[in-house]
Amino acid sequence: MKKVITTQNPDEPHRDNYLEQERKILLELGKDITKVREKNDLIMLFSKRIKGLFYFTHTIVTLIDQKDETYWPFLLNTDASPIRVHTYYDQLVASRFKLNEPFINGVIAAEGPVSFMLEDVMDKPESPRFLKVNYEGGIKEILMTTLWNADKPMGFLHIYSDRQDSFTPQFRNIIKGIAPQLSNAVSNIIKNEELEKKENEKSFLLDFSNDIAAVRSKAELEMAVKTALRKINNIKGFVVRKINADGTTMSTYIHDDSVIPEGDPIMIDVGREKFPIYDGLQSRVLESYIPLLFSVDIEIERGVTSAYLFFWKRLGYKRMVGIALRNGETNLGILWLGYRRNKYIAVTGYLRADIYCYG
Numbered sequence: 001m002k003k004v005i006t007t008q009n010p011d012e013p014h015r016d017n018y019l020e021q022e023r024k025i026l027l028e029l030g031k032d033i034t035k036v037r038e039k040n041d042l043i044m045l046f047s048k049r050i051k052g053l054f055y056f057t058h059t060i061v062t063l064i065d066q067k068d069e070t071y072w073p074f075l076l077n078t079d080a081s082p083i084r085v086h087t088y089y090d091q092l093v094a095s096r097f098k099l100n101e102p103f104i105n106g107v108i109a110a111e112g113p114v115s116f117m118l119e120d121v122m123d124k125p126e127s128p129r130f131l132k133v134n135y136e137g138g139i140k141e142i143l144m145t146t147l148w149n150a151d152k153p154m155g156f157l158h159i160y161s162d163r164q165d166s167f168t169p170q171f172r173n174i175i176k177g178i179a180p181q182l183s184n185a186v187s188n189i190i191k192n193e194e195l196e197k198k199e200n201e202k203s204f205l206l207d208f209s210n211d212i213a214a215v216r217s218k219a220e221l222e223m224a225v226k227t228a229l230r231k232i233n234n235i236k237g238f239v240v241r242k243i244n245a246d247g248t249t250m251s252t253y254i255h256d257d258s259v260i261p262e263g264d265p266i267m268i269d270v271g272r273e274k275f276p277i278y279d280g281l282q283s284r285v286l287e288s289y290i291p292l293l294f295s296v297d298i299e300i301e302r303g304v305t306s307a308y309l310f311f312w313k314r315l316g317y318k319r320m321v322g323i324a325l326r327n328g329e330t331n332l333g334i335l336w337l338g339y340r341r342n343k344y345i346a347v348t349g350y351l352r353a354d355i356y357c358y359g
Contacts, residue, residue, distance in 0.1 A: 063155040070096035083137035101126035112176040222254040242333035249274035285322035
């Protein structure tokens, strides 16, 4: 009788089980990702679902800003982050990191998830600061995955671990497998946030327009503006400056008195002074049809000597947004906003007529 010879590798059943398990995980995670609608959904996916399968400490998602070639924190799981008590944590999560540097270029060039031991990369030239801060918080390894929108990188998934063996081949395969769906989920979150932002803006403007319609005096206008801007977290204070009858100077019209002690002598002087339109700053705002962002320190270094600039510095304002107020093509004044980060302010249209009426 002829002997039957088998060529089956004894490891193949184990490999088949491994692949079947991987396919099952990918299928289940794929279903979960389709339910993601907001940031918290994605946080829960990682902190509960994926963390139940693999070990890691925390994850974040950063987004790329192609305009200034940077990337910035978009989604944070602060509760799980071991660096949340670090001295530089608040500064770190508000930072923008350079896109054109070796570490992140290596991540983009990789065909899938790529891991790094932090001690090997954190001190290299141009390495982003978050690597060292995480290392100081006890993190040993990071798994980076580029998120793509079509053929363009849109952001990065950062997965951190305080161990050196967390990112197994199966873990990497799973992350690689769900990366396209994660990219879609992040895109949908961005779209949903934009829709919510527009709805909030409509509600904000409706409330503001109703308040403005009831204004009968400059004092009421000041209160209406103050009430409206308080609803915007990033605004630190405001001043409206109007063009004087001489057509060459500007003076304070209304301001946020809640950020300045009553009777402050410098504020009194600044409030009374007439500042030349062509002082190196105001004219640039009046000539622009879009809001302009200024760094207080940079403008002082440029040689702008107007007293209000130094007053802003004294108040701790590092950046100001200047928005021209117009009636048709006629300049009426400027709305100045002390602010923390980019946020579109859409109240200027309602201020124009009131400055015109109560000026």
